[in-house]
Amino acid sequence: MELLKQKIMKEGIVLSGQVLKVDSFLNHQMDPQLMMEMGREFARRFANEGVNRILTIESSGIAPAIMTALVMEVPMIFARKQKSLTLRDDIYVQEVFSFTKQEKNEITIAKKFIKPGDRVLIIDDFLAHGEAAFGLARIAEQAGAVVAGIGIVIEKSFQQGADKLSAAGYRVESLARIASLDNNEVRFVEE
Amino acid sequence: MELLKQKIMKEGIVLSGQVLKVDSFLNHQMDPQLMMEMGREFARRFANEGVNRILTIESSGIAPAIMTALVMEVPMIFARKQKSLTLRDDIYVQEVFSFTKQEKNEITIAKKFIKPGDRVLIIDDFLAHGEAAFGLARIAEQAGAVVAGIGIVIEKSFQQGADKLSAAGYRVESLARIASLDNNEVRFVEE
Numbered sequence: 613m614e615l616l617k618q619k620i621m622k623e624g625i626v627l628s629g630q631v632l633k634v635d636s637f638l639n640h641q642m643d644p645q646l647m648m649e650m651g652r653e654f655a656r657r658f659a660n661e662g663v664n665r666i667l668t669i670e671s672s673g674i675a676p677a678i679m680t681a682l683v684m685e686v687p688m689i690f691a692r693k694q695k696s697l698t699l700r701d702d703i704y705v706q707e708v709f710s711f712t713k714q715e716k717n718e719i720t721i722a723k724k725f726i727k728p729g730d731r732v733l734i735i736d737d738f739l740a741h742g743e744a745a746f747g748l749a750r751i752a753e754q755a756g757a758v759v760a761g762i763g764i765v766i767e768k769s770f771q772q773g774a775d776k777l778s779a780a781g782y783r784v785e786s787l788a789r790i791a792s793l794d795n796n797e798v799r800f801v802e803e
Numbered sequence: 804m805e806l807l808k809q810k811i812m813k814e815g816i817v818l819s820g821q822v823l824k825v826d827s828f829l830n831h832q833m834d835p836q837l838m839m840e841m842g843r844e845f846a847r848r849f850a851n852e853g854v855n856r857i858l859t860i861e862s863s864g865i866a867p868a869i870m871t872a873l874v875m876e877v878p879m880i881f882a883r884k885q886k887s888l889t890l891r892d893d894i895y896v897q898e899v900f901s902f903t904k905q906e907k908n909e910i911t912i913a914k915k916f917i918k919p920g921d922r923v924l925i926i927d928d929f930l931a932h933g934e935a936a937f938g939l940a941r942i943a944e945q946a947g948a949v950v951a952g953i954g955i956v957i958e959k960s961f962q963q964g965a966d967k968l969s970a971a972g973y974r975v976e977s978l979a980r981i982a983s984l985d986n987n988e989v990r991f992v993e994e
Contacts, residue, residue, distance in 0.1 A: 641880045641916045644873035671861035671881065675869045682835035689832045725832045
């Protein structure tokens with residue numbers, strides 16, 4: 613998505629070979645017009661997948677997910693992230709490891725919001741090792757739903773998440789795919 | 804806002820005289836069309852306030868805030884919530900007490916995203932004791948910005964937040980104002 617790539621080139625800050633900071637428009641300050649355009653683009657790419665529910669995870673996934681939900685006219689559910697949890701039988705729980713923070717979180721979704729046969733589109737802001745996306749996919753499948761696709765704002769293609777998700781049979785669509793952050797420079801995957 | 808009140812009557816679950824559960828459309832599953840209508844309503848009510856920035860707090864504030872930002876065509880910034888923090892001089896920090904969870908959090912916003920003279924609209928999903936709204940207002944004022952208004956989705960008018968914010972001179976606009984949750988029943992403030 614050209615508009616997003618331009619924004620990354622203009623405002624993204626490369627903190628290391630692994631970390632791109634985009635807090636001026638994606639995960640702290642947010643550009644609502646860009647969010648809307650991303651929602652339109654996800655809706656366009658997954659238009660033929662029969663999506664009836666969008667899943668994401670707090671906090672930075674919420675804005676792109678709600679815009680996609682608005683365009684697709686389906687409800688959106690965001691998973692809660694917590695350190696650890698007392699067991700409750702009305703929620704689905706999956707363990708997700710954050711490489712950035714080097715900690716385990718549990719993500720949860722109330723059972724009443726995903727049903728067998730649902731076709732779920734997963735939306736998230738970043739795809740690195742794929743932990744969050746796999747966690748959401750496992751919850752969807754635990755509920756008997758089908759993962760209709762995974763939409764990512766920024767994919768760090770030099771890490772393993774996208775390959776692993778594709779190998780597991782998921783359709784992954786990323787709006788910007790980053791080949792490398794070496795030498796303080798953003799290089800996109802040639803498409 | 805009539806549409807919101809109807810939704811509360813239809814889907815809200817009164818858990819106690821203090822707690823209304825609205826996780827089917829506001830803070831777990833989200834209804835994107837309703838979010839958009841709420842964004843339009845906030846934009847309408849604060850149209851003459853010269854707002855150039857919207858502030859909220861993760862996670863449930865993000866969706867109504869991004870919709871309001873979309874309609875008003877201004878950037879949105881969401882504060883991060885954390886247990887406690889190593890000191891850093893590039894962020895504003897305020898302590899906020901959560902009565903629901905009975906714990907203190909620190910909320911933070913990067914200094915570069917609020918400037919002296921900014922006119923900030925604060926948006927949040929619930930107003931109870933006013934802790935989160937006061938925390939965001941203190942951050943805005945610490946930055947030399949002006950709080951142009953506070954927009955709330957659901958105000959629990961039987962708690963003290965709205966009165967305290969008004970007494971402090973803030974303009975508070977709530978889309979639904981709840982007078983009481985006694986006897987397992989939602990009663991709105993007569994307007």
